[in-house]
Amino acid sequence: MDRVRGSTPVSRTHRVQWGVTLLVIAVCAVVLANAELLGIAADLTPEERFSLSDATYALLDDIDDPLEIRYYVSDRLREISDEPQRKEALLRRYSDAGGADVRVEVVSAAGEGAREAEEAGLRAEQIQQENGDSIGVSTVYSGLTVSYLDRTRTIPFLFGHSQLEYQLSNAIYDVLRAARPRLAVMLGTHGEELDVDYAELVDELSDRFQLVELSGEQPEIPPDIDAVLLLGARDLTGAQSQELRRYFDGGGRALLAVDGLRIDLSTFEGEPVENEALDVLLASVGFRVEPYAVMDERSNPISDGTAPGGPPYPPWIRTDSRNASPDHPVTRFSAGIDFFWPSPLRIDGFDNGRGGPLLVTTPGAWLQGEPMRFRPDEPSVLYRDRDASVGSYALAGWSEDAAGEGSRAIVVGDSDFASNLVFYTGSFQNYMFVERSILWLLGEDRMAAVHTRSRLPGALDRIEPEFPRLLTSRIVESLNAVVLPVMLLLVGYLRLRRRRKIDQGERA
Amino acid sequence: MTGAYAIVRRDLFALANSAIGWVVAALSLALSSGAFFWVNAFLARDVASLDAYFATWPALLAFLIPALTMRVFAEERSNGMDEMIGVLPISTGRVVVAKFASLGIYLFFVMVMTVPVPLGVSLLGELSPSLVFVQYVALLLLGLTMVSVGLFVSSRCASQLLAYVLTTLVLFGLSFLDSLPLMLGLGAQWVEATRLISLDARYGRLSQGLLDVADIVFFAAMVAIFLRAATHAIHARRYVTHG
Structure with a gap:
């Protein structure tokens, strides 16, 4: 066996082969880098998870002046997850689709960048991370600002890539509008206060909309109001009902969060709501709320406050994209909402219009009539009426008077879904439902259907x-x-x- | 090409006549399905998705593919068959590609045997055919890349056991490369750079349903590089032996 040394034809061949290998590596690296930049990809997910919505493209087409998106992100986040990279990839799509008018800048939120982020209104979040045996805490930024003319919107913290398009497109929509839409808020349950019982919702909406609270005694809806929110209607007065009907007759648009039952939280006992003014109002928009509680096995657990989780609590129903209507803009990309002691709705729609359900229970849901008892420590009572009433029930619906004045209504069979209870159960997707509903009520159907990428796959429900x-x-x-x-x-x-x-x- | 074709046929025939070929195929099916249906509680989760099924494959392949590739060159080297290959009227590159092709065909056979999983799940819930297609493409690309790595390691080892252990280590290393800078406390740039060449990160991106040119080029490049390196190793030895 001879080893071949020197500049023989063989060693030259070897050098050439190594050269070819290195060339292959270099060519691949260049192609890889460019492919990353160009983003040449086919989105084969059923819900087009990695593509921008039509609404976003239309929005970007409307931009006439330079729009700047600044994404602030901490290096620590880059180290522990590929989320920042995925967000940057999506931001590049905005810049590609928007052309020269849309400028995206990624800013490292360290030192000067962190100061700039603070000044822009970004919120620092603390994240825990395991370092061997110990758990370290880091303070990180991951938010963005959108600037257009003299208007700036800040998204203080972006938790996941899945909702980035929804949040960013809505922020762009907001800065493109010179004035914020005006919403009137009406409360219809005794003892409830907007700034107390719905403080989180107010906080969420007030950045985007001008909120006007209507007084209970003189509930006159001003003519410049773009849409109305009725939050709670157990004690809706005749005057409130009449004003809302007058508003609908004139082409009004409202989200009605109503209840078919009233609960005493000290005893967890309930009773049906008997309110004719409410029945008449709902009938005028083609709805009826039934005086029952709906329960479903796909529910939120009720926590005892000492630890997260706990046994399932059927009166707290968790709906997701599988329970949502795929045909309506509000729920097409909805993550569903969480309901708390909801009541079933009957949906007929406006006399000359149309309507239908937005969110329904699973087919295994059931009703509870009188006597209504919801104690978490008495599960047998919760399942009491199951066999007699098992089925699928509508919990939220829509109706539209397409032939008349263009009135639109969204009715939710639970007023707690928008209350501060959301904060305690972490059901923040409920606020997104309210925002989407408002956009649809304002006639912004495409904006209401901007993607979120959290749509779940279907259930195993082919064989019932x-x-x-x-x-x-x-x-x-x-x-x-x-x-x-x-x-x-x-x-x-x-x-x-x-x-x-x-x-x-x-x-x- | 006839020579390469003969090697593909010979290797496939050898796989079909060896216990290891059948055992690896059976283990692949049993472990992937067992993990998906029982460990991940498929029925209880009530979700018509194969994400969890395809997520089990990278670790599984990292253990099973070395069992197939360890014997390819290491065995031939230990029993002297490499000398016979050395005198074949066919280039070393073609020999390596032929061996890669035979293992690729075998891998494809194993994947075909998994088709009853999506078919069965689609009886129970609605699956997205396009998503399942991309997930299979991702799995095939990952498997072929791992085979090319295994062939390279096998070409450098005389012992099958050493080839198996080294291949497994290399595959796990390449799969979870992006965790290393984090463990060593290196900066975000290192994490992002290693994520670009991490098999697991690339496979994860593809199997979400985004058929990205960057990922396909990455896997093709990895295959090309490792086959090239294997060719180089065999060629050098072949020349040393017969030079």
């Missing part, structure tokens, strides 16, 4: 009765995890045995 579903599942599991592998081993064994016999025959 429990037993055949379970049986099919067991067959699929066993076939794939046991039968097929065992069959492969068997075929392999038989083949090897046959081969061995042939070999033995040949040897003989």
Whole structure:
């Protein structure tokens, strides 16, 4: 065996081969870098998770003057997750779609950048991270500002990539408008106060809309109001009901959060709401709220306050994209909402219009009538009426008087869904539902349907009765995890045995 | 090409006549399905999605592919077959590509055997065919890349055991490369740079349903580089032996 040294043809061949290898690496690196920048990709997700919505493209087309997006992000976030990279990729799509008018700048939120972020109104968040045996805490920024002419909107903190398009497109929508839309807020339950019981909602909406609270005694809706929110209607007065009907007759648009029951939280006992003014109002927009509580197994757990989680609590229903109507702008990309002791709705729609459900329960939901008892420590009572009433129930719906004045209504069978309870259960998607609803009421259908990327895959609901579903599942599991592998081993064994016999025959 | 075709046929025949080929295929199916249906509580989660199923494959392949690739060159080297390859009237590059192709075909066969999983799940809930297609493409690209890494390591080792251990280590290293700068306390730039060449990060992006040219180029480049390196190693040895 000779080792070949020196400048022989062989060593030259080796050098050429190494050169080719390095060239391949270099070419691949360049192609990789450019492919990253160009973002050449096919989005094959069913909900087009990685593509911008039509509404965003239309919005960016409307921009006539330079619009600047500044994304502030801490290096620490880059180290622990690829979220910042994914956000930057999405921001690049904005800049590509917006052309020269849209400028995106990524700012490292360290030192001067952190000071700038603070001044812009960004919120620092603390994140915990394991470092071996200890847990460290870091303060990080991940927010952005959108500036257009003399108007600036700040998104103080972006938690996930999934809602970036929704938040950013809405921020752009807001800065493109010279004036904020005016919303009138009417309360219809005794003892509730807007700044107390709905403080979180007010905080959420007041950046984008001018809120005008209507007095209970003289609930006159000013003519320059763009939409109305009715929050709670257990004690809706005749005057309030009449004013809202007058408003609808003139083409009014309102979100009505109403209840079919009243709960005493000291005893967890409930009673049906009997309010004719409410019934008449709902009938005028093609709805009826039934005097029952709806319960569903897909529910939020009720916590005892000492630890998160707990046993499921059927009167607190968690809906998600699987319970949402895919045909309506408000719920097309909705993450669903959380309901607290909701009531079922009957939806007929306006006399000359149309309407339908927005959010429904699972088919396994049930009702509870009188006596209504909701104590979490008495689960047998919660399931009491299940067998007699199991089915799917509408919890939120829409109606539109397309033939008349263009009135629009969204009715939710629960007023707590927008109350401060949301803060305690972390159901912040409820506020997004309110925002989308307002946009639809304002006639901004496309904006109401801007993407969020948190749409869940479908449920295993193709086979509905429990037993055949379970049986099919067991067959699929066993076939794939046991039968097929065992069959492969068997075929392999038989083949090897046959081969061995042939070999033995040949040897003989 | 006839020579390369002969090697593909010979290797496939050898796989079909060896216990390891059947055992690896059966283990792949049993472990991936078992983890998906039972460990991840498929029915209880009530979600018509194969995300969890495809998420189990990178770790699984990192253990199983070395069992296939360890024997390719290391075995031939230990039993002297490499000398026979050395005198074949075919270039070293073609030999390596032929061996890669035979393992690629085998991998494709294993993936075809997993098709009853999406078919079964689609009986219970609505799956997105386009998403499942991308997830299979991602799995195939990941598998082929791992095979090319395994072939390279096998080409450098005389012992099958050493080839298996080294390949597994290299595959885990390449898969979770982006965790290293974090553990060492290096900066964000290092994390992002290593994420660009992490097999797991690339596979994760693809299997979410975004068929990105960058990811496809990455996997193709990895295959090209490792096959090239394997060719170089074999060629050098071949020349040393017969020079």
